[in-house]
Amino acid sequence: MKKYLMRTGVEPLEYKTPQDLIAKDFVGTNSGNLIYAHGIYRNLIRPDVEIHADNYRINLKEVEKINAEYDGYILALADAIREDFVPQLKQMTEMIRLLKIPVYLIGMGVRAAYGVDAKKLSFPFDNVVKEFVTAVLEKSTIVGLRGHITAQYLSNLGFTEGEDYMVI
Structure with a gap:
């Protein structure tokens, strides 16, 4: 039997009342995180x-x-490339570096302004994102991204489409 740990607030078959959801943020600040993880x-x-x-x-x-x-760690991330998520990216990077099991990053995205020029996209925390993706790639073969703007951003950081990442 294979056993995986997944970054999510609640398992799909686990029942939670509305009171449970109010008391603890099982949805990760929005229901899309939960829906994506459940998918x-x-x-x-x-x-x-x-x-x-x-x-x-x-x-x-x-x-x-x-x-x-566990046989692997599954990361289901939404718009994780954003300034207010930098502390979590740093913590995850530290943890991933200590893991000896594969890490599967499925669907990370960037939060950027509508109409942004993706070829010029950069942030003050680019090094944090680069360290995070590098740590994942040390435990995996490729990462899955949520769109072409995120793909261009990782290219801007020096990662290669088809080798380091793919848009899923």
Whole structure:
């Protein structure tokens, strides 16, 4: 049996009341995060596969346990390339570097202004994104991106389409 840990607030078959959702942000600030994670879950789950939610926790003290108990770590990210998500990217980068299991980044996107010139797109935190993607690629073969603007942004950072990333 394969066992994976996935970055999500709740497992799809786990029942939560509206009060639960108010008390703790299981949807990751918007329901799209939950829907996206559940779509990944639906595509990967089989009788010989278990997928457990990490409840959006990043705890470096749990890395040894994660390495021992799981066959891979699945990251389902939305518009993670944004200034207010930089602290989480840094924490995830640190954790990923300590993991000995494969890491699967499925669907990371950039938050940018409408009509942005993607060829000129850059942020003050470019180095954080580059370190994060590099850490994932050390545990994986390719990352999945949410669109062509994000793809161009990663190209701007020196990553190569088809080799380092693909638009999914």
